[in-house]
Amino acid sequence: MTPYVEPSRREGASPQPALAPRVTLENVSKDFHSHQGKLHVLDSVSLQIGAGEFFCLLGPSGCGKSTLFNIIAGLERPDSGQVLVDGRPVTGPGPDRVVVFQDGALFPWLTVRGNVEFGLAMRGLPRAAIRERAMAVLDLVRLSRFADACIHELSGGMRQRVSIARALALEPRILLMDEPFAALDAQTRNVMQEELQRIWAQTGQTVIFVTHNVAEAIRLGDRVAVLSFRPGQLKREVSIPNPRPRLSDDPRLLEIRTFILRDLRADVHAAVEEELADE
Ligand SMILES: Nc1ncnc2c1ncn2[C@@H]1O[C@H](COP(=O)(O)OP(=O)(O)OP(=O)(O)O)[C@@H](O)[C@H]1O
Ligand SMILES: [Mg+2]
Known part of the structure; x- marks a missing residue:
């Protein structure tokens, strides 16, 4: 196996991102x-x-x-x-900028969907738009079936999916x-x-x-x-x-x-x- 060479040290490669x-x-x-x-x-x-x-x-x-x-x-x-x-x-x-922490920091008194919808409601979005966006991101993290579940019913991995969905729902850059x-x-x-x-x-x-x-x-x-x-x-x-x-x-x-x-x-x-x- 050839030894690993950092891309920045490879000929012609740029150490900076090519993206803006x-x-x-x-x-x-x-x-x-x-x-x-x-x-x-x-x-x-x-x-x-x-x-x-x-x-x-x-x-x-x-x-x-x-x-x-x-x-x-x-x-x-x-x-x-x-x-x-x-x-x-x-x-x-x-x-x-939206943050996802190690412990998920979910609201235990809200359902899965309630957690995802919370931030959207805070932003004053119309009810139907909130519901639609929440379901779309729950679908993305494969938790639509658990939309009405309570947080304590979920495994650690599922909780982290909820916190990712909650962050994605806010469409941060x-x-x-x-x-x-x-x-x-x-x-x-x-x-x-x-x-x-x-x-x-x-x-x-x-x-x-x-x-x-x-x-x-x-x-x-x-x-x-x-x-x-x-x-x-x-x-x-x-x-x-x-x-x-x-x-x-x-x-x-x-x-x-x-x-x-x-x-x-x-x-x-x-x-x-x-x-x-x-x-
Ligand atoms: N508010 C604070 N007051 C005083 N010291 C702090 C504070 N926050 C962090 N530190 C100290 O600064 C150093 C860096 O902490 P930081 O939490 O950024 O490290 P980390 O790389 O995230 O560590 P870990 O991998 O354990 O999460 C540590 O020595 C920590 O004790
Ligand atoms: Mg740390």
Whole structure:
């Protein structure tokens, strides 16, 4: 097998997305102040995410992925630098960016359909349009049969489908996902990765997907940005040119996985050491 060569190092290949930039990060830095003192979490992170791109943000636990994610979502402010969406600076959350978290954050007192319809009702859409759009996205995530089910009747994978449907119903230009499958068992996670590839192919949305799982990042992403541990800097961007749908055991993916794992080894060690030191 020929050794893996980063696309950006291949002759003629461009490290930047060929698509028009949807999200631009310019020198984003962030510190937190905790009981341990000042924590320099993000250090001058600059990158571009193309319109319609599936972009994965990868890095060891505690490296600042969620912090960067929250800054893009507008839930957190950077200390310096800025985020632009379609050329306009982000100053807070907005309808162009919808977030899916690890736990789904569903309303347990509403049905599946009620959860999906909630955000649409908040936007003041007419009743019939709300119903129609909710059913269309439930169909997309293959949950139409469960429209009237209660949340507690659903498995973890089904709950995550509801939260994806709820986000898609709002038709955001950017879908932000922070470790959405981390709480699922390995088999369900595998199915959800397949499903997300299918859904993304149908919607063509820009997706920013955060994970600490290398296999997941390279299976899903057009591009994977790797963050280093403390301070979180953009260590590397890797383009994944493999055709979709991608299988988890694709040998070409395994090669890229080994490459990234080797690259991240020292950062993962540093992250684990720090977690152990905290105990
Ligand atoms: N509001 C906060 N106040 C103080 N420290 C914080 C705050 N939020 C995050 N941190 C710290 O900043 C660092 C980065 O946290 P962050 O949640 O962004 O990491 P992460 O890469 O998402 O980790 P994980 O993979 O475990 O989700 C961690 O050390 C965390 O403890
Ligand atoms: Mg996180």
